[in-house]
Structures are given as C-alpha cells and as structure tokens.
C-alpha cells in the first residue's frame with residue numbers, strides 16, 4: 001500500500017477543543033463559571049461530607065487546605081478538562097462543581113461528574129447544571145459523547161441525569177466495595193445526536 005492509500009485510511013482528527021476558555025453558563029437556577037480561591041470554603045464541606053463521599057464512592061481523606069487550593073488552581077490551566085463552579089443564582093453562593101474530564105481526543109468524548117453540597121440537593125440545581133455543562137460540551141467543545149458512572153444506591157443522581165438527557169447503557173457489576181458491601185455502577189451516556197433527536 002502506498003502513502004496516499006494509507007493516508008486515505010486515516011481518520012480525520014478534529015482540532016483540540018478549547019478547554020482553556022472557562023465559560024460563564026447561565027440558567028434559571030444556577031450559573032456555572034471558573035472555580036476561584038473564594039469558592040474553596042464552600043467546596044470544602046461538600047468534599048468532607050460523608051454522604052457525598054459515599055454517593056461518589058470517594059474512599060480517601062478530604063485534602064487539606066493547601067492541597068485543595070493547589071488542585072483547583074492547576075485545573076484552571078489544564079487544556080484537557082473543564083472544571084466549573086456551580087453557583088446558586090438566588091444566593092450567589094457556590095454550591096458545588098460540575099466537570100467534563102477524561103477527554104478522549106480521537107473519539108471526541110469526555111466523562112462527566114458533578115457534586116453539590118448537601119443543602120443544595122433536590123431542588124433542581126443539579127439537573128440544570130448538568131444540562132448547561134453538557135450543552136456546552138456538545139455545542140462549543142464539539143464533543144460526540146459524554147458518559148458517566150453512577151452507583152446503584154444513588155437513584156437521585158440517576159433521575160437527575162435522565163432528566164438532563166442521559167441514557168442507561170449497562171451495569172458494571174460490583175464496581176465498588178463500600179462498607180464491606182458490593183455495589184453496581186450504572187453506565188450512562190449522552191450523544192450529540194441524542195440532543196438533536198430529542
């Protein structure tokens with residue numbers, strides 16, 4: 001096979017999405033924007049909350065002040081993921097974070113994760129934040145697929161993801177051991193085309 005034929009077999013690779021620009025995404029209930037140092041006092045209780053840790057399967061210790069600050073500061077400069085603070089519009093308070101990470105360039109896909117502070121649950125904020133950041137991922141970053149995993153013991157998150165447009169793909173059996181019990185993880189995804197079809 002000559003070089004021309006080989007080139008013909010190559011998949012077209014799109015330019016890297018612009019993850020460095022941190023957008024401001026505004027909905028009715030929440031506004032998403034870059035995380036700042038001023039958000040850290042609001043994010044800390046969320047990261048230290050035992051129930052949030054269980055629901056996200058976070059086994060380790062919450063980071064100390066210095067590590068937390070370093071973590072969020074380095075996120076700003078990363079060109080392969082988007083970390084945004086979720087701000088409740090009614091109060092102007094940061095109530096959590098929403099993230100597109102694990103960017104897979106050739107397959108134009110990302111993972112999605114979100115966590116809100118306990119006092120912010122069950123009021124529609126998570127569904128709207130999910131819609132906003134995923135909409136940005138498809139429309140501005142040109143993603144083809146966004147996927148996530150949610151533990152079977154977290155029906156509230158599953159419902160929020162379904163409302164935002166995610167569909168269940170399958171189950172990773174016994175993906176997590178929590179307090180000595182095995183827990184399944186449900187794999188969900190949304191494709192760019194799903195939004196056009198909806």
Ligand SMILES: CC(C)(COP(=O)(O)OP(=O)(O)OC[C@H]1O[C@@H](n2cnc3c(N)ncnc32)[C@H](O)[C@@H]1OP(=O)(O)O)[C@@H](O)C(=O)NCCC(=O)NCCS
Nearest residue numbers: 055115116121122123124125126127150155156157159160
């Ligand atoms: C997951 C999370 C982002 C969802 O955001 P939220 O603002 O709490 O969710 P919303 O209020 O937008 O939607 C929740 C939906 O679940 C429903 N729900 C709540 N508890 C439920 C339960 N036990 N079973 C089924 N549905 C439930 C609510 O009724 C609502 O659906 P509805 O609007 O049709 O009535 C938020 O709860 C959170 O941060 N939780 C802790 C961390 C976490 O679980 N992160 C996700 C890990 S995968």
